[in-house]
Amino acid sequence: MQVYTLLIVGLTGGIGSGKSTAVDAFRNFGIPIIDADQISKNLVKAGQKTLNDVVKLFGDDILLPNGELNRKALGKIVFSDPDALSTLEAILHPRIRSEIRKQIDGFQTLPSPPPYIIVDIPLLVENNYQEIFDRIITVDCTIEQQIQRVMDRDKLDKSTLKNIIKKQASRSQRNNIASHILDNSGSIDSLILQIKKIHNEFSSV
Numbered sequence: 744m745q746v747y748t749l750l751i752v753g754l755t756g757g758i759g760s761g762k763s764t765a766v767d768a769f770r771n772f773g774i775p776i777i778d779a780d781q782i783s784k785n786l787v788k789a790g791q792k793t794l795n796d797v798v799k800l801f802g803d804d805i806l807l808p809n810g811e812l813n814r815k816a817l818g819k820i821v822f823s824d825p826d827a828l829s830t831l832e833a834i835l836h837p838r839i840r841s842e843i844r845k846q847i848d849g850f851q852t853l854p855s856p857p858p859y860i861i862v863d864i865p866l867l868v869e870n871n872y873q874e875i876f877d878r879i880i881t882v883d884c885t886i887e888q889q890i891q892r893v894m895d896r897d898k899l900d901k902s903t904l905k906n907i908i909k910k911q912a913s914r915s916q917r918n919n920i921a922s923h924i925l926d927n928s929g930s931i932d933s934l935i936l937q938i939k940k941i942h943n944e945f946s947s948v
Contacts, residue, residue, distance in 0.1 A: 750859035755867035756882030759889035761927040768938045779864040859945040868912035881921035884928045
């Protein structure tokens with residue numbers, strides 16, 4: 744396994760926790776961000792081998808007329824069938840891990856690498872990415888705050904949100920694997936102060 748000299752930090756949080764706000768704050772401190780969601784989206788773009796492999800398993804009905812992935816159609820299949828979801832994850836996650844490591848290697852070989860990098864990975868706990876990281880940050884708030892924030896942002900109904908939250912790792916599961924917990928139950932200013940403290944700590948490791 745590759746040994747890294749820079750600190751590799753995973754950042755996670757449940758829906759509506761404020762993870763994106765935290766990521767933006769670290770980016771504003773000049774820290775590179777590897778976006779696991781974007782990697783996943785790139786893997787299933789039209790013409791990509793991963794999309795072809797997914798289509799072989801789930802059929803052409805998961806494609807739009809232009810050859811792009813029909814995310815709603817695929818979602819309807821996998822979220823109603825745990826076995827189908829496991830099959831999809833078995834295709835995607837080894838490739839996501841490989842691309843994350845490839846991007847980490849790219850930062851590692853820079854003439855002046857950063858002191859640390861952040862990997863933004865929503866499903867870190869659910870898909871057992873812990874072993875990649877030297878540190879793990881969880882952005883935490885109450886479930887009630889998660890629900891209210893997403894309802895305000897995305898106009899989703901409460902029952903839909905509760906089902907999404909049930910499918911994600913619990914607060915305790917995320918917090919138990921974290922080396923650092925960002926409490927986002929208060930103000931943005933409070934969150935930024937916590938992030939600044941962590942940034943200073945990681946920059947001096």
